[in-house]
Amino acid sequence: MSQRTRPYRSVLYIPGSKERALEKAKTLPVDAIIFDLEDAVAPAEKENARATLANALETGDYGPRMRIVRINDLSTEWGLADAAAVKNMQADAVLLPKVNSAADVQALADIVGDMPIWAMMETARGMLKALEIAEHPSLQGFVMGTNDLAKELQSRFRPDRLPMQAGLGLCLLAAKAEGVIIVDGVYNAFKDDDGLQFECEQGRDMGMDGKTIIHPAQIAVTNVAFAPSEAEIDLSRRQIEAFEQAEKEGTGVAVVDGKIVENLHVVTAREILAKADAIAAIND
Structure with missing residues (x-):
């Protein structure tokens, strides 16, 4: 971690x-x-x-x-x-x-x-x-x-x-x-x-x-x-999915909720999900 x-x-x-x-x-x-x-x-x-x-x-x-x-x-x-x-x-x-x-x-x-x-x-x-x-x-x-x-x-x-x-x-x-x-x-x-x-x-x-x-x-x-909210977790997942789909299709542009998703957003999204997973592991 x-x-x-x-x-x-x-x-x-x-x-x-x-x-x-x-x-x-x-x-x-x-x-x-x-x-x-x-x-x-x-x-x-x-x-x-x-x-x-x-x-x-x-x-x-x-x-x-x-x-x-x-x-x-x-x-x-x-x-x-x-x-x-x-x-x-x-x-x-x-x-x-x-x-x-x-x-x-x-x-x-x-x-x-x-x-x-x-x-x-x-x-x-x-x-x-x-x-x-x-x-x-x-x-x-x-x-x-x-x-x-x-x-x-x-x-x-x-x-x-x-x-x-x-x-x-x-x-x-x-x-x-x-x-x-x-x-x-x-x-x-x-x-x-x-x-x-x-x-x-x-x-x-x-x-x-x-x-x-x-x-x-x-x-x-x-x-x-200080924990990621459910809305933040949901948005992070959708940003990652949209970005990976755009890369797969070669379009180079991903859009979520009317906003451009760039690599920097994906980095943040992955960190949010990793933190959410770490919190879940502590609570188990």
Whole structure:
């Protein structure tokens, strides 16, 4: 399964210190889990959280869910120990907060070796260095940290996220240029399904691969928003069929619903069907 077709619809933050939450996560229909050693863990619990999480990943079956561990910033008193510990955990990737440059990614790569690295994109400097960060050979994914970005920008909340658009756009461009996964920031009002729906659709339409979430109540809305719809699946099948028929007949022109279908549309259609198949396999 390629990076572009693997589902990342819902990416749930789970505290790395909470055994009950770690156990419950095994049953939740999310595509990826961020096991958090940073914001969700109190300073006094940091050391115990590493051991608790290592044991959960070693003994627990998280199925097809991607396992990402967010460590503390390497400049903190816990960061280096986190990085050394996660290298030996049964995780798929390590997530580094407050990435400002490729040098930050390299500093972590020097510790974790070949483990894929994801970057929290949550600072103004990080936005301006997005392409440099995405180009790092160890970098596999971006996670938008919109709460921290809003704090740094001193911006106000707006449903349309207008203050965020420059940063979101820069990271999207960098991610798509380098084939890096990019998942949107969290929606804080976890009981507001309408607001979550709007923000999911905005992120999806921009090109985000999925969305980070903070509560299981947000899973259903997020999974639906970032999955191919039945209409998209139907159109994709008809585009592929029409294009292949046109090639077979040598006409060179395929038309579906009054619109020309070119090879670029077929590439997108095949990706949509591959993602739909991957989601179906997860749900089986």
